[in-house]
Amino acid sequence: MNESMELYDVTIIGGGPAGMYTAFYSGMRDLKTKLIEAKEELGGRMLIYPEKMIWDVGGVTPTLCRKLIDQLAEQARTFDPTIVFGQQIVHQARQEDGTYILTSATGEQHWTRTVILTIGYGILQMAKLEIEGADRYEVTNLHYTVQELEPFRGKRVLISGGGDSAVDWANELEGIAASVTIVHRRERFGGHEKNIARMKASSVDVRVPFAVSQLHSSNGEQIDQVTVSHIESGESEQLEVDAVIVNHGLKSDFGPLKDWGLDMGEWWAKVSNRLETNLPGIFAAGDFVDYDSKVRLIAGTFTDAVLALNSAKLFMDPSAEKVAYVSSHNDRFKEKNKALGVVDDH
CATH class of the missing domain: 3.50.50.60 (FAD/NAD(P)-binding domain)
Incomplete structure (x- = not known):
């Protein structure tokens, strides 16, 4: 292990809507967060259809997909996570202390307490x-x-x-x-x-x-x-x-991830109702997962992100609160509210 590596609480692999919202929610829970995206931009599968109108996200009126990507990316950066582009993570190695070393296809390494996989359908290619x-x-x-x-x-x-x-x-x-x-x-x-x-x-x-x-x-x-x-x-x-x-669909390739030992089918990783994979300290969310009540909508992805992150938090600290305080009562937003000119009387 490179001694100069910085230890993160949570490393999110994949920069689609699940990954972006996980990064935001991780900040709400005051965790040191890194997001790694294989491409050079955030958006994931949404980048395939930037001109489509998105109608089914709660509280969001019909919005161009491109604009929704921009809004999710801005939200993801709220608590200044480290965001790394152009690295496909291909290998993981659990250390004696339970942390993980993640290695990219080009050799870069990342050190983390927990991992959240938000990789969708892997590397996608149009049929x-x-x-x-x-x-x-x-x-x-x-x-x-x-x-x-x-x-x-x-x-x-x-x-x-x-x-x-x-x-x-x-x-x-x-x-x-x-x-x-x-x-x-x-x-x-x-x-x-x-x-x-x-x-x-x-x-x-x-x-x-x-x-x-x-x-x-x-x-x-x-x-x-x-x-x-x-x-x-x-x-x-x-x-x-x-x-x-x-538009004849997409071909999926999970690459070396198939060799990690995850309990996977052809398209999805099997997770618990708390979004835990079968590997300790590794969680998953979004299109990559399958469980009994899975909702395959962008809106469902946000719930996945919350569940996975809360499970990661409890994995690191079993005495922690099970969920974050809502934003109207979360101390992490007090200074940000002031910057917006909002006076908090509570």
């Missing part, structure tokens, strides 16, 4: 369109995510996919694009019911069960026609397009 030569169009008009809506204004857009993001993009583009067609291999869509109903009631051309079978280009640089084929009959039709968006 590509399985048509030979499709990759040549990725630099022009074949897209696997929508970063901005404006480039699609007035265009004929075809979306391939049937999950939440595909449905959301169809709804968001319907009032911007000249036309929107969505093709899905199954009769049923996998998104939220209300969003599916909205899409079907709009001008979006819904084709099920269909799949993209060929891409056509008159100049070899961009797609101008797409052949879609009926899954059962094989009947095909060519559609004129200006842009193609593919």
